[in-house]
Amino acid sequence: GENVEQHPSTLSVQEGDSAVIKCTYSDSASNYFPWYKQELGKRPQLIIDIRSNVGEKKDQRIAVTLNKTAKHFSLHITETQPEDSAVYFCAPSQDDYKLSFGAGTTVTVRA
């Protein structure tokens, strides 16, 4: 099965600074790379995703970059705000729809 690692496990940033989370995976057949955000007591929600034929994707303050050769992809959050505080999960997968979630990164944005 897929072996997924996220780094760092916790991240504390000053409001307005940038945050970067890296996800490393083992299955070279993975072709779908989403990031989920989970606030305390809430359900995971998809915030951005990328497919293996694209290297980078942006959506306002968040972006995902993919390095398929090295088997890692990263989440970038710019101009962080207090509402960005949450746990972020990467979940690489193949086309059979099975997501393999990482252990999560707890992001705290300090006001």
Place this chain on the structure above:
Amino acid sequence: EAGVAQSPRYKIIEKRQSVAFWCNPISGHATLYWYQQILGQGPKLLIQFQNNGVVDDSQLPKDRFSAERLKGVDSTLKIQPAKLEDSAVYLCASSSLGQNANEKLFFGSGTQLSVL
């Protein structure tokens, strides 16, 4: 559109008791998943249904866990008997068929199980 519905929201039981969780996916979604999320960890897939058939149950502890989706719509996950280590949030998710099905994965609010 209505989301994925799950009940109950919370459940507290003693070890060796039985418990059942219910999930109603988004209308029209053929694929249904049950995930287990232990505190401080990412969700772990327990079972995946396509309509009323099981696609993957390789990580389901079949000696105590069972799940069914008899009519291809709503689903029930059962634990019998429960152990302390089953304390977790049980998340149901659904998605539609299609090449980009993963991009349409929606989670329910989950059932938080505490086994005492």
